[in-house]
Amino acid sequence: xxxxxxxxxxxxxxxxxxTRSANxxxxxxxxxxxxxxxxxxxxxxxxxxxxxxxRIRWEENKHHSDRLLRQAGLQLRDKETLLIIEELARNIDDxxxxxxxxxxxxxxxxxxxxNREILEELDKRLSSQLLLKATLIRDTVFSLKKSAxxxxxxxxxxxxxxxxxxxxxxxxxFVLWNILLKQExxxxxxxxxxxxxxxxxxxxxxxxxxxxxxxxxxxxPAGIAIADAxxxxxxxxxxxxxxxxxxNRQSVVNGVGIDQYVGSWQxxxxxxxxxxxxxxxxxxxxxxxxxxxxxxxxxxxxGDDRVVEGNAAPIxxxxxxxxxxxxxxxxxxxxxxxxxxxxxxxxxxEILLKEIHHRxxxxxxxxASLLKLQSRYSFDEKLNTVFQECQERxxxxxxxxxxxxxxKDLTRINFGDCIRETTAELLRSYQKGPVKISxxxxxxxxxxxxxxxxxxxxxxxxxxxxxxxxxxxxxxHGEIRIELAETEQGIRLLVKDNGVGFPPxxxxxxxxxxxxxxxxxxxxQLDGTIEQSVESGTKYAIxxxxxxxxxxxxxxxx
Amino acid sequence: MxxxxxxxxxxxxLSGCQKSPSQEAGQRNRAPLEKITFAYTVQPQGTxxxxxxxxxxFIEEGLDVQASIHTFGKxxxxxxxxxxADFAAVAETPFMFNVLKGEKICVIANxxxxxxxxxxxxxxxxxxxAPGDLKGKRIGFTPGTTSDFFLDSILTSIDLxxxxxxxxxLKPDEMQAAIVGKKVDAVCTWNYPxxxxxxxLGVNGIMFYDREIYTETFNVASxxxxxQKNPExxxxxxxxxxxxxxxxxxxxxxxxxxxxxATKTDQDIVREVWSAFAYRVALDKRIIITxxxxxxxxxxxxxxxxxxxxxxxxxxxxxxLRAVKPEAVKIGR
Numbered sequence: 001x002x003x004x005x006x007x008x009x010x011x012x013x014x015x016x017x018x019t020r021s022a023n024x025x026x027x028x029x030x031x032x033x034x035x036x037x038x039x040x041x042x043x044x045x046x047x048x049x050x051x052x053x054x055r056i057r058w059e060e061n062k063h064h065s066d067r068l069l070r071q072a073g074l075q076l077r078d079k080e081t082l083l084i085i086e087e088l089a090r091n092i093d094d095x096x097x098x099x100x101x102x103x104x105x106x107x108x109x110x111x112x113x114x115n116r117e118i119l120e121e122l123d124k125r126l127s128s129q130l131l132l133k134a135t136l137i138r139d140t141v142f143s144l145k146k147s148a149x150x151x152x153x154x155x156x157x158x159x160x161x162x163x164x165x166x167x168x169x170x171x172x173x174f175v176l177w178n179i180l181l182k183q184e185x186x187x188x189x190x191x192x193x194x195x196x197x198x199x200x201x202x203x204x205x206x207x208x209x210x211x212x213x214x215x216x217x218x219x220x221p222a223g224i225a226i227a228d229a230x231x232x233x234x235x236x237x238x239x240x241x242x243x244x245x246x247x248n249r250q251s252v253v254n255g256v257g258i259d260q261y262v263g264s265w266q267x268x269x270x271x272x273x274x275x276x277x278x279x280x281x282x283x284x285x286x287x288x289x290x291x292x293x294x295x296x297x298x299x300x301x302x303g304d305d306r307v308v309e310g311n312a313a314p315i316x317x318x319x320x321x322x323x324x325x326x327x328x329x330x331x332x333x334x335x336x337x338x339x340x341x342x343x344x345x346x347x348x349x350e351i352l353l354k355e356i357h358h359r360x361x362x363x364x365x366x367x368a369s370l371l372k373l374q375s376r377y378s379f380d381e382k383l384n385t386v387f388q389e390c391q392e393r394x395x396x397x398x399x400x401x402x403x404x405x406x407x408k409d410l411t412r413i414n415f416g417d418c419i420r421e422t423t424a425e426l427l428r429s430y431q432k433g434p435v436k437i438s439x440x441x442x443x444x445x446x447x448x449x450x451x452x453x454x455x456x457x458x459x460x461x462x463x464x465x466x467x468x469x470x471x472x473x474x475x476x477h478g479e480i481r482i483e484l485a486e487t488e489q490g491i492r493l494l495v496k497d498n499g500v501g502f503p504p505x506x507x508x509x510x511x512x513x514x515x516x517x518x519x520x521x522x523x524x525q526l527d528g529t530i531e532q533s534v535e536s537g538t539k540y541a542i543x544x545x546x547x548x549x550x551x552x553x554x555x556x557x558x
Numbered sequence: 559m560x561x562x563x564x565x566x567x568x569x570x571x572l573s574g575c576q577k578s579p580s581q582e583a584g585q586r587n588r589a590p591l592e593k594i595t596f597a598y599t600v601q602p603q604g605t606x607x608x609x610x611x612x613x614x615x616f617i618e619e620g621l622d623v624q625a626s627i628h629t630f631g632k633x634x635x636x637x638x639x640x641x642x643a644d645f646a647a648v649a650e651t652p653f654m655f656n657v658l659k660g661e662k663i664c665v666i667a668n669x670x671x672x673x674x675x676x677x678x679x680x681x682x683x684x685x686x687x688a689p690g691d692l693k694g695k696r697i698g699f700t701p702g703t704t705s706d707f708f709l710d711s712i713l714t715s716i717d718l719x720x721x722x723x724x725x726x727x728l729k730p731d732e733m734q735a736a737i738v739g740k741k742v743d744a745v746c747t748w749n750y751p752x753x754x755x756x757x758x759l760g761v762n763g764i765m766f767y768d769r770e771i772y773t774e775t776f777n778v779a780s781x782x783x784x785x786q787k788n789p790e791x792x793x794x795x796x797x798x799x800x801x802x803x804x805x806x807x808x809x810x811x812x813x814x815x816x817x818x819x820a821t822k823t824d825q826d827i828v829r830e831v832w833s834a835f836a837y838r839v840a841l842d843k844r845i846i847i848t849x850x851x852x853x854x855x856x857x858x859x860x861x862x863x864x865x866x867x868x869x870x871x872x873x874x875x876x877x878x879l880r881a882v883k884p885e886a887v888k889i890g891r
Binding site: 094097098101115118119121122124125126128129131132135136139142143146 | 673711714715717718719769770771772773842843844847848851854885888
């Protein structure tokens with residue numbers, strides 16, 4: 001729009017200039033026409049009177065004509081018009097020549113003799129040609145005038161049209177601007193209305209959310225209280241809070257401080273010591289601006305104690321300043337009482353289990369002692385060996401129970417301890433020959449359940465007994481190395497001696513001795529594998545995956 | 559805004575409905591051509607006719623022009639008078655004589671004007687070296703033509719009369735042989751013979767002219783009843799002539815070539831005399847002034863029986879040119 005206006009304004013300025021120029025051209029052509037008409041009049045006067053002063057005026061007029069045509073040659077720009085001016089000048093010069101001949105002929109006529117008739121005829125011919133040229137000049141001048149006038153009219157028309165266009169453009173622009181402005185105002189109003197509607201909707205939704213929140217808080221079984229920071233004046237307490245506190249909401253909430261709110265109570269820590277004000281979760285949330293959680297006891301006026309779990313959090317503004325604090329406190333008295341009952345029941349069961357393990361161990365030791373006593377009445381070496389082996393096996397099992405009732409959780413034992421106790425007893429029982437046998441035990445802290453500990457203990461018992469009994473037949477130093485480790489593949493148990501080595505003709509998996517049969521059977525029970533190698537002694541490598549240990553606490557009544 | 563759009567569409571539709579000049583020409587081309595006979599000459603005055611023929615302007619205007627070509631206008635006009643042509647290109651002098659004879663002819667347009675075309679070319683060896691030397695000499699001229707009128711005019715300008723010379727009536731195509739064969743001492747004639755004779759005589763030739771005593775006009779003439787009955791034919795012919803006028807103004811070199819070929823004249827001669835002629839299709843007072851001037855001369859010299867000046871305005875057909883180029887008509891009723 002601005003560009004169009006600039007273009008139109010430029011066009012108007014240009015048209016004003018060209019119109020002025022066209023008017024000036026018209027004035028000049030008008031002058032040429034006037035000059036021509038005056039000369040025509042002078043010509044006629046001269047033809048009538050043949051007076052010298054008229055001829056002089058005619059000459060002056062011709063000079064003026066020359067000046068006008070020169071000016072036209074400089075002023076007019078149109079190429080075609082300039083050609084017409086040139087032709088006009090030529091024709092006027094021709095008339096001048098003819099006029100001069102007429103003047104000369106007139107003078108000759110004044111003193112004419114016999115040739116008067118010829119001179120008169122010549123005068124007519126020349127005058128006729130002068131008229132003819134004058135006609136041509138007149139037509140040319142009129143054409144020029146018409147052309148100049150048309151040019152002026154065209155410029156005026158162009159100027160008028162351009163001014164109308166400018167006015168029209170301005171009017172249209174104004175109307176369009178008005179329409180656009182109205183449209184913009186309408187759009188903005190609609191947008192504003194939309195925003196207002198949206199705000200109202202949001203406000204309604206917020207009210208609804210607040211109402212929901214209020215209702216949720218009001219009917220929450222947990223007590224909820226909100227206090228402003230930093231004074232700690234209560235802003236809100238829900239029904240559960242009032243129930244714990246007592247009184248009506250108005251009397252509690254309006255301007256009542258937390259200290260007053262809790263003033264009628266005695267707040268105690270769980271150990272029975274008095275709770276300081278700055279240890280109250282809501283107070284801490286307001287003072288320190290951080291969440292706070294604590295279990296404590298409320299001792300009410302009536303004297304009854306309620307165990308409460310309080311969880312408080314600060315409420316902060318957009319700059320991070322604490323503006324209020326909220327606490328949710330739950331009466332956990334009943335839960336606490338139930339927890340205590342469960343704990344007591346567990347303790348009772350632990351004692352009972354320990355007693356069971358202790359009695360099993362004692363019973364197994366009694367059985368072993370009975371077998372030992374019985375063996376004293378037998379003189380059969382083989383039978384006595386059987387009795388001894390049975391004793392060792394029962395001791396191995398008893399060791400497990402012994403370690404179990406001494407353990408913390410009564411379900412698992414550190415199997416390294418079991419290895420050490422079992423092998424020490426075996427060494428004491430079997431080291432009677434010339435060979436000095438030493439035990440080298442490398443055991444990680446591997447915790448095994450009773451289901452794994454007893455087979456493992458029996459396996460250790462059998463393999464170490466075999467080594468003590470058969471590996472070292474000569475004098476010297478024997479060594480039994482036991483390794484226990486928890487690897488990525490599972491629990492690895494290694495029993496190795498530097499004795500004579502397992503007889504190569506025997507397959508340890510198919511031997512008919514009870515000991516190795518027991519070992520194979522127990523490994524299978526563990527879902528494990530056993531490998532034997534004979535190289536500078538005998539080595540057994542047992543690998544099994546430890547089963548998941550679940551400790552089930554028996555519920556009351558089970 | 560919608561109204562403005564509709565108005566623009568309406569204007570565009572109306573503009574589309576208007577026939578452009580090229581469309582009109584195209585439509586005329588599709589119509590069968592109208593046969594006319596045009597009697598014209600091999601003179602430079604007939605340049606516009608030659609160009610119109612060569613450039614096909616007559617055909618463009620729906621005219622199938624049958625050319626009747628002659629050596630000079632008087633003969634061409636006679637062809638018209640004999641009803642062997644519909645139009646003739648002729649100078650004002652033969653036209654004037656035939657009007658005085660009572661022929662119902664008319665000029666439909668002036669197509670050429672010149673004050674340099676007529677002259678006397680003389681032999682120096684006949685003792686002629688100045689205009690005054692023409693006294694008593696045999697001078698060839700073509701009676702009833704511009705040559706006839708110009709001869710008297712130039713004699714007057716040198717203080718002579720026809721009685722002071724020995725006039726010899728010759729046709730234009732006889733002039734050259736007459737002067738070369740010394741049957742005459744000088745000839746009063748027009749181009750191209752004028753320049754051709756001058757060139758032929760070489761240094762022995764001398765030319766006398768006076769551009770201030772005579773202005774020749776060449777015109778397209780027709781029978782009055784013909785133009786009344788065939789106004790559209792007249793308009794078509796005039797439109798073709800106007801096209802030729804524009805072509806000559808814009809392409810003078812090509813126009814000279816066309817005339818040279820059409821008149822079988824050396825292009826040098828055509829170019830030499832070119833500036834002596836003004837080729838415009840117009841109707842102005844000059845034709846009337848000249849006709850009346852020559853009528854007075856004819857009456858005075860008893861070249862006609864008529865004693866009353868005709869109203870030459872009635873012998874000018876203005877409507878045709880006024881219809882196709884009104885600004886070219888400078889004669890009022």
